[in-house]
Every structure is written in C-alpha cells, then in structure tokens.
Amino acid sequence: MTARIDIGTSGPGQSVFFDVEELLATRLLVQGNSGSGKSHLLRRLLEGSAGVVQQVVIDPEGDFVTLGDRFGHVAIQAADHSEAEIARLAARIREHRVSVVLALDELEIEAQMRCAATFLSAMFDAPRDHWYPALVVVDEAQLFAPAAAGEVSDEARRTSLGAMTNLMCRGRKRGLAGVIATQRLAKLAKNVAAEASNFMMGRTFLDIDMARAADLLGMDRRQAEQIRDLPRGHFLALGPAVSRRPIAVTVGSVETSARSGSPKLVPLPSASAPEDLQGLLFAPGDDTPPPPPPVRAPAPTSDDLLRTISRGGPELTPTAAPSAHPAMPDEEREGVIDAVLREIVEDPDATYRAPAVLFQDFGVRCRMHRLAGHGLDLTAFRRRLAMARAGLYGELDDGWLDAMALGASLPEDMLAPFLLVARAAREGMEAPADAMLAQVYGTHSQGRVRRLIAYMEEQGIFVLRTDLSGKRSITIPRLGWTTAAALPEAAE
Known part of the structure; x- marks a missing residue:
C-alpha cells in the first residue's frame, strides 16, 4: 500500500x-x-x-x-x-x-x-x-x-x-x-x-x-x-x-484549529474620564457571606452508633447524678458531651496528650457544664474522641454506621485518621495531607502516618491513587467513597 x-x-x-x-x-x-x-x-x-x-x-x-x-x-x-x-x-x-x-x-x-x-x-x-x-x-x-x-x-x-x-x-x-x-x-x-x-x-x-x-x-x-x-x-x-x-x-490550509491561537489586536474600550476608571478599579467587591451548611436529617445518636459496633461489649448506663442536680434529658446530655469534646479537640495543648489523661479532663469539663454522670468509660471515650477529631458530632446517618463498623476492625488509635479520610471522601473534599493525619493520630512523625496508610492499604481499607502531578486520592472501596486528589505534603 x-x-x-x-x-x-x-x-x-x-x-x-x-x-x-x-x-x-x-x-x-x-x-x-x-x-x-x-x-x-x-x-x-x-x-x-x-x-x-x-x-x-x-x-x-x-x-x-x-x-x-x-x-x-x-x-x-x-x-x-x-x-x-x-x-x-x-x-x-x-x-x-x-x-x-x-x-x-x-x-x-x-x-x-x-x-x-x-x-x-x-x-x-x-x-x-x-x-x-x-x-x-x-x-x-x-x-x-x-x-x-x-x-x-x-x-x-x-x-x-x-x-x-x-x-x-x-x-x-x-x-x-x-x-x-x-x-x-x-x-x-x-x-x-x-x-x-x-x-x-x-x-x-x-x-x-x-x-x-x-x-x-x-x-x-x-x-x-x-x-x-x-x-x-x-x-x-x-x-x-x-x-x-x-x-x-x-x-496548505487545515480543517481544524488549535484551542489557543496567535494573539490578535482587539480595540481598546472607549476612553473614559480618569475618575470613571478609578471608580471601576476601586469599586467594592461582592462580599456576600456563603450560605449556611445544610441541616442534617435526624438520625441515631452517636452513642447508639457506638453500641451497635461495640462487638457485644457491655452497654453503658449513666451513673446517678449528684443529688444537687437533677438528671439531664438525653438530648441535652448529648449536646453537653459534644460541646466538651469540641473544646478538647480545639485545645492545642490536648493534641498530643494520652487518651487516659484526656478522659480525666473530659470528666472535669463535664462537671463544669453541670453534667456529673456522662456515662462513658475509657473505651467509649476514645471512640467519641476519634469521631470528634474527624469533625463528627451529633446525630449520624446509616452511611456513618457502615463507616464506624469498618473502623471497628482497626486498632483504636487508627480510628481518628480513618474517619478523617472517610469524611473527606464522603463529602468530596481533598484527601487530608500527612500533616493533618499526623495531628489527629497524635504524633509529630509523618513517617508514622505513611506507615499507617500503608497498613490500611494492605488490609484493603484504603486504595491509593497518585497522578503524575503528585496528587493523591484515597478510595474506601467497601463504602464506595473517594476523596478529591491533593498533594500529601500540602499545608493544612
């Protein structure tokens, strides 16, 4: 031919x-x-x-x-x-x-x-x-x-x-x-x-x-x-x-054209007075605040969720409140627990403290909020703390029930990084950087975080994908959730 x-x-x-x-x-x-x-x-x-x-x-x-x-x-x-x-x-x-x-x-x-x-x-x-x-x-x-x-x-x-x-x-x-x-x-x-x-x-x-x-x-x-x-x-x-x-x-001529062509002269806009041009340049911007986030639909409380995945552990019951204060309604009690956990997570001094020490701090803070019997033991507290470090508070839906069940197969100290990645994947956000994962993991070593991610990948919890620009995305195949791609060393 x-x-x-x-x-x-x-x-x-x-x-x-x-x-x-x-x-x-x-x-x-x-x-x-x-x-x-x-x-x-x-x-x-x-x-x-x-x-x-x-x-x-x-x-x-x-x-x-x-x-x-x-x-x-x-x-x-x-x-x-x-x-x-x-x-x-x-x-x-x-x-x-x-x-x-x-x-x-x-x-x-x-x-x-x-x-x-x-x-x-x-x-x-x-x-x-x-x-x-x-x-x-x-x-x-x-x-x-x-x-x-x-x-x-x-x-x-x-x-x-x-x-x-x-x-x-x-x-x-x-x-x-x-x-x-x-x-x-x-x-x-x-x-x-x-x-x-x-x-x-x-x-x-x-x-x-x-x-x-x-x-x-x-x-x-x-x-x-x-x-x-x-x-x-x-x-x-x-x-x-x-x-x-x-x-x-x-x-000769061609039938197709490039997406970008050679620069062509374009007439300048009609002349305006200097004060008009200054008004165009220095006009105030549109600073309209973003709309508030959507309200979550009612769902089981986090305590109910934890009991479901506790693998047959003892069901916790609140201890009797001191006689000076009547027992709080369950809804108000949950609100106080979430508020106290939020305070702990936002306290920079608490980031790298041991969970046992934070558990004692948690009890003190609950009493300061007039909640003497919070009803959590150390194991339940560690799980609630992991959820809080991942930004999960209040009522959670069935999707998070599946995520928590998957997280229950991991060692307790890995739950917070797992939930942080799961939250980013479910909400379509960028994959958390190693520095952020190290913070919720309670370590200064990003090498430990990389070993943690490798372990989860070996267990089939995570599937990592790195594109040619170096950006990493993380998929949780059992949940069908995937993060957006981001550089693992990006500043948080």
Missing part, C-alpha cells in the same frame, strides 16, 4: 507530497522559531494522513486535541492518570491501533518529561504482534530531548532522553516513525535530531540554529541567510520522503 500526502505547494500549480511509507522508514525533523508555522505544518501532516496510518501525538500544550472532533482521535489528559495507567493505555493503543493525543498541558515540565517517557517506553516495549506502523508526532521536542541539563532532575532528563532516543534510533523496526518539531535545533539533543532523514526548516533567526539547519539541508553559510527571511508557513524541505533537493514549500 502506498499513499501520498499533499503538504502544500512549491510554486504555482506545483504541489508537494510526502510519501507516507518512506516517511515511516526515514522519520522527519521540523524546525522553526515560535510563530513560524510548525504546529500548522504538523496539523496539515496529521490531517492528510489521518485515514492512512495510526497517529500518536505527544502534545505539551494541548493544542492538537481538536483533531478528535473531526478525525476521531482520542484525547488523553495525562494529569488525570497515574504512570501505571499511562503505560497501560500506551500498550492498548498499540494493540488496538487507536489514534490518540496525549495532552500534557496541565503538568509541570518535569512531570511532562516523566509522562512522555513512560508513554513512549510502553509503546516501544509492546509485544512483537502489536508492531503496527504509527506516526509518533512530538511537538516541542527540545523539552523531551534536551541537549543540556536544565532545571529538571537528572533522572527525569535521562529517562525522557532515553525514550526519545529509542523512538528515533530503534523505533523503525517496531513500526514507530518519529516526527519531531523544535523551536531550537541547538537545544535538541544531537543523537535524536541526527536520526531523521527528512527535514522541514522554517524561519530561524539565531546564527547557531541557522548553521545547523543549513548543514542538515546541505547548504553553505551564504545560502543559510534565506532561512531568516522565510515568511510564516513557508519551509525549506529535503529528504527521501519529499524531495531529493531542497525546495521551498508553502504549507
């Missing part, structure tokens, strides 16, 4: 074509300064070959996801997936020959490099039965194959550079044809650029880049000056897939 892609014109009525099979065997390097039309050229190439060969686009700016609207490319937002999921997706892409766009725009540069390396390596390591031909287009290739060390870690740079080298040097036998685009040839690793046999050179201003471009095109230094004068969308092309001698190419 042979196919040619109309890439543009080299003169009136003279179309320029890319031979797809030759391109798969010989690869392509596109170079040009920002605004020279590199992305437009790549888009023309992708649109022309969309129905001919599988396409995989590594897109650091997220501009090529619009190909999906017209040509059915599947957009993968890398920030939404872990490295293991990215590798699994890459393997399935090779197996099922799906054209995709890997959008990296929501990641920092080092995370982009790690993700691209994982993705390319998984495609490279696919089983031999899945070595189907595919165009692998990498925009801004100097980010993933830098010529020199930058601000990213050496490990990320080596991993990304190794994956790009495999793509360009060894990918042909596996059906992977690299099409790489860069703003600066001088910033692109030479062993990656040297593997391309086809070149499209756009407008370039720096002497060092013009010299390298001229060398690749077989031009002398005087001829290289014309590279500086190329208009937007005009390229010099050379290679077995396009032309045996350098020719000037004007890239």
Whole structure:
C-alpha cells in the first residue's frame, strides 16, 4: 500500500507530497522559531494522513486535541492518570491501533518529561504482534530531548532522553516513525535530531540554529541567510520522503484549529474620564457571606452508633447524678458531651496528650457544664474522641454506621485518621495531607502516618491513587467513597 500526502505547494500549480511509507522508514525533523508555522505544518501532516496510518501525538500544550472532533482521535489528559495507567493505555493503543493525543498541558515540565517517557517506553516495549506502523508526532521536542541539563532532575532528563532516543534510533523496526518539531535545533539533543532523514526548516533567526539547519539541508553559510527571511508557513524541505533537493514549500490550509491561537489586536474600550476608571478599579467587591451548611436529617445518636459496633461489649448506663442536680434529658446530655469534646479537640495543648489523661479532663469539663454522670468509660471515650477529631458530632446517618463498623476492625488509635479520610471522601473534599493525619493520630512523625496508610492499604481499607502531578486520592472501596486528589505534603 502506498499513499501520498499533499503538504502544500512549491510554486504555482506545483504541489508537494510526502510519501507516507518512506516517511515511516526515514522519520522527519521540523524546525522553526515560535510563530513560524510548525504546529500548522504538523496539523496539515496529521490531517492528510489521518485515514492512512495510526497517529500518536505527544502534545505539551494541548493544542492538537481538536483533531478528535473531526478525525476521531482520542484525547488523553495525562494529569488525570497515574504512570501505571499511562503505560497501560500506551500498550492498548498499540494493540488496538487507536489514534490518540496525549495532552500534557496541565503538568509541570518535569512531570511532562516523566509522562512522555513512560508513554513512549510502553509503546516501544509492546509485544512483537502489536508492531503496527504509527506516526509518533512530538511537538516541542527540545523539552523531551534536551541537549543540556536544565532545571529538571537528572533522572527525569535521562529517562525522557532515553525514550526519545529509542523512538528515533530503534523505533523503525517496531513500526514507530518519529516526527519531531523544535523551536531550537541547538537545544535538541544531537543523537535524536541526527536520526531523521527528512527535514522541514522554517524561519530561524539565531546564527547557531541557522548553521545547523543549513548543514542538515546541505547548504553553505551564504545560502543559510534565506532561512531568516522565510515568511510564516513557508519551509525549506529535503529528504527521501519529499524531495531529493531542497525546495521551498508553502504549507496548505487545515480543517481544524488549535484551542489557543496567535494573539490578535482587539480595540481598546472607549476612553473614559480618569475618575470613571478609578471608580471601576476601586469599586467594592461582592462580599456576600456563603450560605449556611445544610441541616442534617435526624438520625441515631452517636452513642447508639457506638453500641451497635461495640462487638457485644457491655452497654453503658449513666451513673446517678449528684443529688444537687437533677438528671439531664438525653438530648441535652448529648449536646453537653459534644460541646466538651469540641473544646478538647480545639485545645492545642490536648493534641498530643494520652487518651487516659484526656478522659480525666473530659470528666472535669463535664462537671463544669453541670453534667456529673456522662456515662462513658475509657473505651467509649476514645471512640467519641476519634469521631470528634474527624469533625463528627451529633446525630449520624446509616452511611456513618457502615463507616464506624469498618473502623471497628482497626486498632483504636487508627480510628481518628480513618474517619478523617472517610469524611473527606464522603463529602468530596481533598484527601487530608500527612500533616493533618499526623495531628489527629497524635504524633509529630509523618513517617508514622505513611506507615499507617500503608497498613490500611494492605488490609484493603484504603486504595491509593497518585497522578503524575503528585496528587493523591484515597478510595474506601467497601463504602464506595473517594476523596478529591491533593498533594500529601500540602499545608493544612
């Protein structure tokens, strides 16, 4: 099967074509300064070959996801997936020959490099039965194959550079044809650029880049000056897939567009008096307070909940109140207990004190609230304290009954961190940071917290998922609750 892609014109009525099979065997390097039309050229190439060969686009700016609207490319937002999921997706892409766009725009540069390396390596390591031909287009290739060390870690740079080298040097036998685009040839690793046999050179201003471009095109230094004068969308092309001698190419039109375009001048607003402008800038803001939280529906009290999950322990009955004070109604008694627990939790001096000491403090505070017989023993107090540290007071519903039953399988000192995570998961909040979990756990050591989380994961209580931006989300599968993703070292 042979196919040619109309890439543009080299003169009136003279179309320029890319031979797809030759391109798969010989690869392509596109170079040009920002605004020279590199992305437009790549888009023309992708649109022309969309129905001919599988396409995989590594897109650091997220501009090529619009190909999906017209040509059915599947957009993968890398920030939404872990490295293991990215590798699994890459393997399935090779197996099922799906054209995709890997959008990296929501990641920092080092995370982009790690993700691209994982993705390319998984495609490279696919089983031999899945070595189907595919165009692998990498925009801004100097980010993933830098010529020199930058601000990213050496490990990320080596991993990304190794994956790009495999793509360009060894990918042909596996059906992977690299099409790489860069703003600066001088910033692109030479062993990656040297593997391309086809070149499209756009407008370039720096002497060092013009010299390298001229060398690749077989031009002398005087001829290289014309590279500086190329208009937007005009390229010099050379290679077995396009032309045996350098020719000037004007890239044709495209059917899709990027999500972000070039800046355009927009008329300024009509002139106003200086005092009017100051009024617009310094007008008071809308400081309307947020609406109050919804009121919980009536549900069993926390004492009823604790009795239910006590595993057959003795049911507690309040001791007789001193004769000086009549016995409180149950509803008022529960309110006093919650108020006292709230005071203890909000007291910074009580954070790291032993539960036995806090239990004595709890009895004193209850008597100060004119509740002499609170009816809790030390075990019940520890559970109520764990609930309070997780922000759970008053009446709880059936969902929390299930959560408390699950928490009863854990050691007592782990109940508070478990409930804090469960509350965040049920309310759709971000996963608590390690510092907050350490505080409710009653320790200064975040290492202990990480070991605690690992223990719960081993027991099947938690399932952790970390995305490429480093954010962690926690799922409690037995309850079907999941937290929003957040950095584990985020300040609380």
